[in-house]
Amino acid sequence: MNDEELKTWLCSQMAAIEDEQTIRERLRKLVSLSEITDNGLEKSRLADQIQMLEEHLEEAPLRTLDQPQxxxxxxxxxxxxxxxxxxxxxxxxxxxxxxxxxxxxxxxxxxxxxxxxxxxxxxxxxxxxxxxxxxxxxxxxxxxxxxxxxxxxxxxxxxxxxxxxxxxxxxxxxxxxxxxxxxxxxxxxxxxxxxxxxxxxxxxxxxxxxxxxxxxxxxxxxxxxxxxxxxxxxxxxxxxxxxxxxxxxxxxxxxxxxxxTSLVAGEPQTRSPFLSLKVTIKHYPNRV
Structure with a gap:
């Protein structure tokens, strides 16, 4: 496998096949985040993930008892x-x-x-x-x-x-x-x-x-x-x-x-598996 094929394979192992309730809960959280962020790039990424999950609900098989977590x-x-x-x-x-x-x-x-x-x-x-x-x-x-x-x-x-x-x-x-x-x-x-x-x-x-x-x-x-x-x-x-x-x-x-946190350096690194959104509230005092 090349790197892209390996990444696709790994994503499938990490997520596996989810049950409908889990997918809908993830979808709800993504929609909520999309509504509060004003970062265009993040909003676009979230929109892609929302679309992917919506399509997944319609087309993909849901987990059965003979499939792993x-x-x-x-x-x-x-x-x-x-x-x-x-x-x-x-x-x-x-x-x-x-x-x-x-x-x-x-x-x-x-x-x-x-x-x-x-x-x-x-x-x-x-x-x-x-x-x-x-x-x-x-x-x-x-x-x-x-x-x-x-x-x-x-x-x-x-x-x-x-x-x-x-x-x-x-x-x-x-x-x-x-x-x-x-x-x-x-x-x-x-x-x-x-x-x-x-x-x-x-x-x-x-x-x-x-x-x-x-x-x-x-x-x-x-x-x-x-x-x-x-x-x-x-x-x-x-x-x-x-x-x-x-x-x-x-x-x-x-x-x-x-x-x-690196297990060698003992210090937090820049990248994280979790998305962190910052919401900026702008105030325009002269705007009617």
């Missing part, structure tokens, strides 16, 4: 679950539902299982899987030659994701948890959430580099923080509920920074 869907779902847990960790409720109620206790345990399982999916070495590792293995040389990241960082990412150096039972506590405790009943090892974050930081950067290389930045794909905690008002007072939203947004912002 897209890498984007896995990555963004992982982040949002972790962001919710992060918020629950930071906010101490007067009602203490996680101490008193079985449902909340089971939810927090299940969230850990889910996050570790998704990390396992993203780093699976089987070439048949639609994983981040498989995508990197196929595109890594083209990415190296493109200069989208430094040679030093490319070497580090390639070593971390393509080989089994890091994402193994020995080096990754998330993978050890997934393999030894979730997939098999070999041990009762349970990692801390900070252990899982160590893996998410690496995956964020790998996913970001792949996204930047193959496609335009996308508008913020994350669910609204209030929406994420909707229905829990009976267990958290107004101030606690606001704090949950605040901490959820904080974690999502951290993830966005991990996406931009």
């Amino acid at each position: 897209g890498i984007d869907e896995l990555m963004l779902g992982l982040v949002q679950y972790r962001a919710m847990v992060f918020a629950f960790e930071k906010v101490k409720s007067e009602n203490s539902p996680f101490d008193k109620l079985p449902f909340f206790k089971m939810w927090i345990v299940s969230a850990g299982y889910l996050v570790a399982t998704i990390i396992g999916k993203l780093t699976n070495k089987d070439n048949r899987d639609n994983s981040l590792k498989s995508a990197w293995k196929k595109c890594n040389q083209a990415i190296k030659e493109s200069g989208v990241i430094s040679t030093e960082e490319w070497k580090k990412l390639d070593n971390l994701i393509r080989t089994n150096t890091y994402f193994s039972n020995e080096s990754s506590k998330a993978i050890r948890f997934r393999n030894k405790t979730i997939a098999h009943n070999e041990a009762t090892f349970i990692p801390s959430w900070s252990d899982l974050d160590n893996d998410i930081k690496i995956l964020a950067r790998v996913w970001s580099v792949l996204s930047i290389w193959c496609a335009f930045p996308q508008p913020s794909p994350f669910n609204d923080s209030k929406q994420m905690f909707s229905g829990l008002e009976a267990f958290f007072n107004t101030n606690e509920f606001d704090q949950l939203s605040k901490h959820y947004e904080h974690y999502v912002s951290e993830f966005c920074e991990w996406c931009r």
Whole structure:
């Protein structure tokens, strides 16, 4: 494959085939962004994406049960679950539902299982899987030659994701948890959430580099923080509920920074997989 063919292939792996509800939600966000931006170039790009999604809804097949999830869907779902847990960790409720109620206790345990399982999916070495590792293995040389990241960082990412150096039972506590405790009943090892974050930081950067290389930045794909905690008002007072939203947004912002931050230089880079729009309000005092 040449570079353009590889990019087309990678975009298909990242997005895969989406369900109708997901496509319509993406379309709604793009239309909203298009209405508020006054940047001609961005408006044109958004119009192209809107048209593409509208045509996709009319013509393309929607996902069925025998098709894999897209890498984007896995990555963004992982982040949002972790962001919710992060918020629950930071906010101490007067009602203490996680101490008193079985449902909340089971939810927090299940969230850990889910996050570790998704990390396992993203780093699976089987070439048949639609994983981040498989995508990197196929595109890594083209990415190296493109200069989208430094040679030093490319070497580090390639070593971390393509080989089994890091994402193994020995080096990754998330993978050890997934393999030894979730997939098999070999041990009762349970990692801390900070252990899982160590893996998410690496995956964020790998996913970001792949996204930047193959496609335009996308508008913020994350669910609204209030929406994420909707229905829990009976267990958290107004101030606690606001704090949950605040901490959820904080974690999502951290993830966005991990996406931009070089694993070698340790500093945020210019390019991001997410579209950032600036709205300028112009005031003309003499205009009637």
